[in-house]
Amino acid sequence: MTTMPNSFSFRLLARDGAARSGEMTTAHGVVRTPAFMPVGTQAAIKGVHHADVRAAGADILLANTYHLMLRPSAERIAALGGLHQFMHWPHPILTDSGGFQVMSLAPLRKISEAAVTFRSHLDGAMVELSPERAMQVQILLGSDIAMQLDECVQLPAERSAIERAMQLSLRWAERSKRGFEGAAAGRALFGIVQGGDDQRLREESVRALVGIGFDGYAIGGLAVGEAQSVMLDIVTGTAAALPVEQPRYLMGVGTPADILEAVARGIDMFDCVLPTRNGRHGLAFTRFGPINIKNAHHADDPRPLDPEGRCPAARDFSRAYLHHLFRSGEALGGTLLSLVNLYYYQDLMAGARAAIVNGRFADYLAEARAQWAAKSDRTF
Amino acid sequence: MTTMPNSFSFRLLARDGAARSGEMTTAHGVVRTPAFMPVGTQAAIKGVHHADVRAAGADILLANTYHLMLRPSAERIAALGGLHQFMHWPHPILTDSGGFQVMSLAPLRKISEAAVTFRSHLDGAMVELSPERAMQVQILLGSDIAMQLDECVQLPAERSAIERAMQLSLRWAERSKRGFEGAAAGRALFGIVQGGDDQRLREESVRALVGIGFDGYAIGGLAVGEAQSVMLDIVTGTAAALPVEQPRYLMGVGTPADILEAVARGIDMFDCVLPTRNGRHGLAFTRFGPINIKNAHHADDPRPLDPEGRCPAARDFSRAYLHHLFRSGEALGGTLLSLVNLYYYQDLMAGARAAIVNGRFADYLAEARAQWAAKSDRTF
Numbered sequence: 001m002t003t004m005p006n007s008f009s010f011r012l013l014a015r016d017g018a019a020r021s022g023e024m025t026t027a028h029g030v031v032r033t034p035a036f037m038p039v040g041t042q043a044a045i046k047g048v049h050h051a052d053v054r055a056a057g058a059d060i061l062l063a064n065t066y067h068l069m070l071r072p073s074a075e076r077i078a079a080l081g082g083l084h085q086f087m088h089w090p091h092p093i094l095t096d097s098g099g100f101q102v103m104s105l106a107p108l109r110k111i112s113e114a115a116v117t118f119r120s121h122l123d124g125a126m127v128e129l130s131p132e133r134a135m136q137v138q139i140l141l142g143s144d145i146a147m148q149l150d151e152c153v154q155l156p157a158e159r160s161a162i163e164r165a166m167q168l169s170l171r172w173a174e175r176s177k178r179g180f181e182g183a184a185a186g187r188a189l190f191g192i193v194q195g196g197d198d199q200r201l202r203e204e205s206v207r208a209l210v211g212i213g214f215d216g217y218a219i220g221g222l223a224v225g226e227a228q229s230v231m232l233d234i235v236t237g238t239a240a241a242l243p244v245e246q247p248r249y250l251m252g253v254g255t256p257a258d259i260l261e262a263v264a265r266g267i268d269m270f271d272c273v274l275p276t277r278n279g280r281h282g283l284a285f286t287r288f289g290p291i292n293i294k295n296a297h298h299a300d301d302p303r304p305l306d307p308e309g310r311c312p313a314a315r316d317f318s319r320a321y322l323h324h325l326f327r328s329g330e331a332l333g334g335t336l337l338s339l340v341n342l343y344y345y346q347d348l349m350a351g352a353r354a355a356i357v358n359g360r361f362a363d364y365l366a367e368a369r370a371q372w373a374a375k376s377d378r379t380f
Numbered sequence: 381m382t383t384m385p386n387s388f389s390f391r392l393l394a395r396d397g398a399a400r401s402g403e404m405t406t407a408h409g410v411v412r413t414p415a416f417m418p419v420g421t422q423a424a425i426k427g428v429h430h431a432d433v434r435a436a437g438a439d440i441l442l443a444n445t446y447h448l449m450l451r452p453s454a455e456r457i458a459a460l461g462g463l464h465q466f467m468h469w470p471h472p473i474l475t476d477s478g479g480f481q482v483m484s485l486a487p488l489r490k491i492s493e494a495a496v497t498f499r500s501h502l503d504g505a506m507v508e509l510s511p512e513r514a515m516q517v518q519i520l521l522g523s524d525i526a527m528q529l530d531e532c533v534q535l536p537a538e539r540s541a542i543e544r545a546m547q548l549s550l551r552w553a554e555r556s557k558r559g560f561e562g563a564a565a566g567r568a569l570f571g572i573v574q575g576g577d578d579q580r581l582r583e584e585s586v587r588a589l590v591g592i593g594f595d596g597y598a599i600g601g602l603a604v605g606e607a608q609s610v611m612l613d614i615v616t617g618t619a620a621a622l623p624v625e626q627p628r629y630l631m632g633v634g635t636p637a638d639i640l641e642a643v644a645r646g647i648d649m650f651d652c653v654l655p656t657r658n659g660r661h662g663l664a665f666t667r668f669g670p671i672n673i674k675n676a677h678h679a680d681d682p683r684p685l686d687p688e689g690r691c692p693a694a695r696d697f698s699r700a701y702l703h704h705l706f707r708s709g710e711a712l713g714g715t716l717l718s719l720v721n722l723y724y725y726q727d728l729m730a731g732a733r734a735a736i737v738n739g740r741f742a743d744y745l746a747e748a749r750a751q752w753a754a755k756s757d758r759t760f
Contacts, residue, residue: 042708043701049712051692072679072704080682080700088696299452302460312431316468320460321423324452328422331711332429 008144008188008215010247014357018239018266021356024216024247026092026144027186028084031059033247033268034352036259036345037094038275042067043077043087046276047335048342050089056311056339057346060092060144062271065137066101070120070127074140082142094271095143096251097134097176097192100152100220111151113168131172135179135189143187147218148176150192155226162196165221169194170208177212188215190249196221197230199237206241216247219267223253232261239266256285256348257372260365263352275345279338282326286314286344289372293337298323311343388524388568388595390627394737398619398646401736404596404627406472406524407566408464411439413627413648414732416639416725417474418655422447423457423467426656427715428722430469436691436719437726440472440524442651445517446481450500450507454520462522474525474651476631477514477556477572480532480600491531493548511552515559515569523567527598528556530572535606542576549574549600550588557592568595570629576601577610579617586621596627599647603633612641619646636665636728637752640745643732655725659718662706666694666724669752673717678703691723 010033012022024031038045038053041064045053053061063083068074077086084090099116102109106118106127115130131149138146150169153162173191180189191214195201209217219238222231235250242248249269250262259270275285282294286305291298301319309315313336325333348368355364390413392402404411418425418433421444425433433441443463448454457466464470479496482489486498486507495510511529518526530549533542553571560569571594575581589597599618602611615630622628629649630642639650655665662674666685671678681699689695693716705713728748735744 042704042710044705044708044710044712047711047715049715067708071708072700076680076700079680080698086698086701086704088701300456300459318460318466320452320456321466321468324422324466325424328424328447328451330422330424331427331715332424335427335429335711335715 006185008186010216010245012245014359016356016359016361017264018236019263019352019356019361020266020268021353022247022268024268026060026188027184028090028092028144029059031092031269032353034259034263034349034356035059035269036349037062037269037271038342038345039064039271039273040087040089041273042071043083045342046338047280047331048276048338050087052339053342054089054091056342057350058091058342060094061089062094062096063087063141063143064101065095065098065134065141066105068095068141069098069129069137070122074137078140078142082140084142092144093142094145095138095141095147097147097149098129098137099134099149100251102129103152111168113171116149116151131175132179135176135183139180139183139187142184145188145190145216146180146183147190148173148192148214150194150220152194152221152224153196154224155197155221157196159196159198159201162194162198163201166194166196166201166205170205173209173212173214177214190214190216190218192218192220192251193238193242194221197226197234199234202234202238203241206238210243214246216249217242218249218251220251222250223258228258228261231258232265235262235267236265242266256345256368259348260352260368263356264361264365275341276338279336279341280334282333282337284337285341287371291319293319293322293333294326295323299327305340309343310347311340313337313339314343386565388566390596390625392625394739396736396739396741397644398616399643399732399736399741400646400648401733402627402648404648406440406568407564408470408472408524409439411472411649412733414639414643414729414736415439415649416729417442417649417651418722418725419444419651419653420467420469421653422451423463425722426718427660427711428656428718430467432719433722434469434471436722437730438471438722440474441469442474442476443467443521443523444481445475445478445514445521446485448475448521449478449509449517450502454517458520458522462520464522472524473522475518475521475523475527477527477529478509478517479514479529480631482509483532491548493551496529496531511555512559515556515563519560519563519567522564525568525570525596526560526563528553528569528571528594530574530600532574532601532604533576534604535577535601535610537576539576539578539581542574542578543581546574546576546581546585550585553589553592553594557594570594570596570598570627572598572600572631573618573622574601577606577614579614582614582618583621586618590623594626596629597622598629598631600631602630603638608638608641611638612645615642615647616645622646636725636748639728640732640748643736644741644745655721656718659716659721660714662713662717664717665721667751671699673699673702673713674706675703679707685720689723690727691720693717693719694723
């Protein structure tokens, strides 16, 4: 084990327009930004071994508080040494607050000033998640980066509903910060900017959160139904309002294009299930465009997905073989394509970091846009 | 790539009672015997990456002709460079003839002197599998070791039915041998001893097969419903009748206990789906007895399955975490337990080989029996 630093820090290494590259130091190691965090919902990345996720280049994983608090429970994970030891991932971990998945997954949820109460989708038990409990759970898990409890509103929504949720999220931000005071040294807590698609509400949320003071700031409540242009406008304005010296995290985003566009606007961190979900469904991200490996025209194709690629699965296996695995229902197919996609995402971020450091991020983004526009699988 | 030897050979290194240890040289490398062959039914080991199967210690895989001839087809695999290249396994491969799975999986099968005709379970097409076609398919696949087409009878059965199938299998053995004449240099063909639970029929089958002459001999038609004692009696008698200088393969066997008992009786090769099938179902083979990881008492157990084991999955992850993966429906659980089991089987074979070379196989078998009897999971 490496020695754990006793404080969380973020250092900007380079800026290129609004894009930034930096280094976040956590209790379990350094995260190079812009960073993509693979999602380990239930303390596992679906279908993929952690060691392979690490080899792909991931500095940090995201795990879902909602799932883990219900099963196997935060108390059990704490008794087993915390989430890092439980899942054998000795590197940085960010946990969400559980709030977003309560809203999207749990039946019978009820929001009050005090807490959100919901019925567990596993056993039907009524569970209460308050800002204090969300902090307690994340402290028990031992997250390097915890998230405040917030309320996220599906878009489109009335301004009054967006404002009410934003204001509630601010009060929960204060309670979250107090609740996090017992966390171990070096653990970070991020506030979450809400305000829907309303730029003035977003700026009000930023001002209030910065007043409370967090180790980093997330932009929540986007990629929830709005157009990409709306999302990017909000990201532009919100990032511009956030403190320069602290990390910014765009939650639940997204496609490769979403991510690079958000990097261009000053975002440092991302998470998304797309690499593994698409991989399980036979969809591969490659430098040559997206590929739906289940399409019949791959059945006789001896070419690997990317003979020059860094991912062994993209080099070692023919498209014909990968196609066969999907046609035959072999789980190995989903595993291999998930790996291809995780490498693709990490390579995309590594390329972005290098481009920013070299002052050529605009070119990198333009090249990526052109590549995505020009080359796509003929029947993706 | 290593240079391919242009002949198949088998060399006995040691004998200890009836048990033997040797080395089989094939076109794609050496197989240490007694050998356990993991099963890659559809050109993939279920849920496990080939590289991990190799790391577990497998010298050779088995692939199923029945499945591969139907999907993606032998002709397609041949056009893609053969099965080794198709699945990216440059090591030895044995293929069965397809006959056994026609009998067990295909609807509407009809056996005639010429061939077995069956309806594909995939698309309903009528398919004919003759001894000549079974050889053609295995030559197209590029198997290092091909099996004759035979007819296997479920036990218990009337002696007349067993004898009829045994005699048909002998005529198919002759046609298989002729059909295999076009195979590439260094490829081996094994005959299959039939005769059910009748020792005299078994011996008659051996004499006739040896008269035809094969590179090795399999014992088929066992582990198909009979008691272990019946199986082992037949193995004892049949192995004693087989040529000493050629490899013997007990098809589809079996449990760790079945395998060691058969090694004691002179068997060199085994295949079975148990390590991966049990792994997917949460059942782990360990040095400390079998473990059903889904049982509730593992939920809080911080101990790995085997802290001193050679398998990373058995060392790195707690029983509590593996239990959680199964409870949560994470496929990674099945992958990790399949690996644990594949390592267990390979370690069992490595131990058997070392014991035979050191003249202490009887002790090794007695120790294993005692361990299996004494230590088992309290609620397996």
